[in-house]
Amino acid sequence: MDDDPGDDDHVPGYRTLLSTVEGGVAVITLNRPAQRNAVGDGMRHELADALTRYDTDDAVRAIVLTGAPPAFCAGADLGAGEQTFTAPGDGFSAAGFPVPAWTLNKPVIAAVNGHAIGLGLTLALQCDIRFFAADAKYGIVQVRRGVVGDAYSHWVLPRLVGIATAAEILLTGAMFDGHRAVQMGLGSRVLPAEEVLPAALAVARDIAGNTAPMSVAASKRLLWDSFDLGRDEVGARETAIHLHLMAHDDAAEGVRAQLAGRPPRWTGRPVDPTR
Numbered sequence: 677m678d679d680d681p682g683d684d685d686h687v688p689g690y691r692t693l694l695s696t697v698e699g700g701v702a703v704i705t706l707n708r709p710a711q712r713n714a715v716g717d718g719m720r721h722e723l724a725d726a727l728t729r730y731d732t733d734d735a736v737r738a739i740v741l742t743g744a745p746p747a748f749c750a751g752a753d754l755g756a757g758e759q760t761f762t763a764p765g766d767g768f769s770a771a772g773f774p775v776p777a778w779t780l781n782k783p784v785i786a787a788v789n790g791h792a793i794g795l796g797l798t799l800a801l802q803c804d805i806r807f808f809a810a811d812a813k814y815g816i817v818q819v820r821r822g823v824v825g826d827a828y829s830h831w832v833l834p835r836l837v838g839i840a841t842a843a844e845i846l847l848t849g850a851m852f853d854g855h856r857a858v859q860m861g862l863g864s865r866v867l868p869a870e871e872v873l874p875a876a877l878a879v880a881r882d883i884a885g886n887t888a889p890m891s892v893a894a895s896k897r898l899l900w901d902s903f904d905l906g907r908d909e910v911g912a913r914e915t916a917i918h919l920h921l922m923a924h925d926d927a928a929e930g931v932r933a934q935l936a937g938r939p940p941r942w943t944g945r946p947v948d949p950t951r
Contacts, residue, residue: 692719694744695726700737700884701877702730705744712750713743715795724775731780734945737884737892740876741777741803742787745869748812749796772827777802778900781893781947783883787876789869793851794818797862798827801836804896805879806863807872808854814862815851835903837861888926890944897948913950920949 694705704726706713730736743749772795777784786803790812797814800806808814816825816833825833825846833842841860844850854866867875883892894917902910921927926944933940 690722690726692717692722693726697730697733697736699881700735701880702726702733702736702739703877704730704739704741706742706749707744709744709747712747712791713796714750715752715799720773723773727775727777727780727784731782734889736782737887737889737946738880739777739780739782739784740787740873740880741784741800742789742873742876743792743796745790747790747796748786748788748792748809749799750791751794751796751817770824770826772798773802776828777804778832781896783880783892783896785876785880786863787873788812788814788854788863789872794821794825795827798825798829798832801829801832801862802827804899805876807865807867807876808857808863809869809872810854810866812854812869813851814854814857815849816845817849817851819847820849831903885939888921888930888940888942888944889946890924890926890942890949891921893946894921894948894950897951916950917948924949 690707692706692708694703694707696703704723706719706723708714708717708719727739730739777786783805784803786800786806788800788806788808790809792800792812792814794815794817797816816829818825824830829846830842833845836842837845837860845860852860854863857863858866865875898910898913898917901913905913921944924944926940926942929940929942
């Protein structure tokens with residue numbers, strides 16, 4: 677694969693993904709449309725490679741994850757029939773994806789532009805921001821397939837929506853539409869399917885153009901880490917982050933740009949300075 681994903685660059689070499697960068701925004705498209713982008717044929721490891729690649733590229737400020745229409749991701753590939761869930765193989769892990777999106781420094785926006793079932797929905801839940809197509813179908817249906825929700829769904833769901841709603845989603849395996857998904861707190865916007873990706877790109881471009889890279893990285897890391905921290909620990913982390921950021925020129929540049937009415941010229945790298 678090309679080692680320098682610059683603007684308007686398509687990164688070749690993936691079987692299951694399309695991958696481009698423009699204006700500081702990387703777009704990763706799950707690309708198995710004949711299988712409704714079901715996870716298979718090496719998609720897990722290709723997605724881990726793409727996410728890692730863009731997280732370590734300082735020119736990339738935000739990542740959008742979407743699916744080739746008409747689906748976002750139909751979940752596990754059921755091509756093996758009744759053996760789909762009966763032959764886990766050596767080293768099996770229910771983690772789902774080797775590189776969860778929450779582990780990155782960059783914001784990851786899920787443009788859930790169509791059906792997201794099982795592993796497809798849990799993939800979206802690992803992202804920082806989620807926009808849902810109104811009329812698509814969603815569900816963590818694994819209890820209806822003889823297994824259980826995976827990809828850390830039992831950790832992230834109660835923290836996103838509370839234990840009662842998480843129990844309804846995980847224990848029934850029921851399907852719901854985008855309106856219900858946002859009503860339950862799984863995402864922040866519900867839109868017509870054709871508007872989901874443009875809306876996600878607009879937010880990603882705003883982040884890329886207007887926010888301080890180091891500030892965003894630090895805030896993202898603290899947001900996800902706060903699930904396992906106490907109040908005082910969060911306060912201490914906020915203080916430590918502020919002290920690092922205040923010592924960097926970006927803290928002055930943000931005010932200079934605001935007073936001058938011009939776009940900011942950030943010099944900080946997109947990493948949490950306290951880690």
